[in-house]
Amino acid sequence: MSTTASQQSNIRTGILCILVGIFCLTLSDSLAKWLGPFYSPIQILFLRAAIALPLVTMLVLSLGGRRALRTQHIGVHLLRGAINVASASCFYLGLTLLPLAENTAIAFCAPLFVTAISVAFLGEKVSRGGWLAILVGFAGVVVIVRPSPGNIQWAALLPLATAFGYAVMMVSAKRISARESMLTTMFYIVLGQLVFASLPLAAVWKPIDWSHLPGFIGIAVCSTMGLGLITQAFRMAPASIVAPFDYFGLISAGLLGWFFWNELPDAWFYVGALMIAASGVYVALSNGRRR
Numbered sequence: 001m002s003t004t005a006s007q008q009s010n011i012r013t014g015i016l017c018i019l020v021g022i023f024c025l026t027l028s029d030s031l032a033k034w035l036g037p038f039y040s041p042i043q044i045l046f047l048r049a050a051i052a053l054p055l056v057t058m059l060v061l062s063l064g065g066r067r068a069l070r071t072q073h074i075g076v077h078l079l080r081g082a083i084n085v086a087s088a089s090c091f092y093l094g095l096t097l098l099p100l101a102e103n104t105a106i107a108f109c110a111p112l113f114v115t116a117i118s119v120a121f122l123g124e125k126v127s128r129g130g131w132l133a134i135l136v137g138f139a140g141v142v143v144i145v146r147p148s149p150g151n152i153q154w155a156a157l158l159p160l161a162t163a164f165g166y167a168v169m170m171v172s173a174k175r176i177s178a179r180e181s182m183l184t185t186m187f188y189i190v191l192g193q194l195v196f197a198s199l200p201l202a203a204v205w206k207p208i209d210w211s212h213l214p215g216f217i218g219i220a221v222c223s224t225m226g227l228g229l230i231t232q233a234f235r236m237a238p239a240s241i242v243a244p245f246d247y248f249g250l251i252s253a254g255l256l257g258w259f260f261w262n263e264l265p266d267a268w269f270y271v272g273a274l275m276i277a278a279s280g281v282y283v284a285l286s287n288g289r290r291r
Contacts, residue, residue: 011236064181101273108250110167117167
């Protein structure tokens with residue numbers, strides 16, 4: 001009975017961690033949306049990584065020691081860093097062109113891309129129900145965007161590219177040895193972001209308005225806290241239980257978009273977002289049962 005009570009406690013804590021972590025990431029996205037009209041996505045990403053790297057390094061060293069900084073897969077980490085910068089740049093650019101909730105909802109197609117890529121390159125099997133869920137999810141994107149011959153929102157391709165890049169990052173993680181901890185992976189994600197965002201930085205750099213500095217610090221702190229809490233959630237509770245709570249991001253993005261920018265999505269947005277969330281939850285639960 002004590003073991004069951006402990007498991008239930010871990011599940012409740014894991015759910016709380018992922019809810020708070022998702023809200024932190026959404027808050028970070030809101031700050032990026034605020035800074036987007038003033039700075040390029042590359043500059044925002046560089047400063048986010050430059051501020052976050054010391055925090056992540058201290059966290060990794062305190063929890064895992066110097067051993068957690070060692071890796072045998074530096075090439076994979078570098079590839080993931082480049083993909084991370086490209087996909088995050090698309091997301092930040094999308095924030096300046098689309099409402100926060102719409103940009104976030106489309107990016108939530110990532111789990112559907114993960115499943116499709118895993119089938120194509122890793123030989124994983126997906127049931128008919130899984131393929132139907134993937135089709136429903138992408139149909140949800142069409143419902144949100146509602147393209148027509150005279151009204152095509154090309155900006156919607158930006159969060160879609162983000163979802164694809166994120167999915168490639170997640171699938172490429174399978175090339176990293178299971179002996180490497182999540183702390184090691186987190187450290188190299190931030191380091192890779194700093195390295196690859198610095199390459200084109202000279203071409204896009206603008207002097208920083210000091211009134212914007214709290215925003216950059218907020219992005220770094222909130223994104224680091226968010227990723228750390230989400231990582232902890234998956235460590236404490238089964239993925240099939242906590243993964244569906246990832247879609248709390250749709251609610252928090254809608255609330256923050258309404259509060260700060262008076263963005264009120266129409267009824268079709270909620271229909272499409274529900275289709276994306278339902279398909280993602282189905283895929284997560286079916287994967288959990290299969291494992």
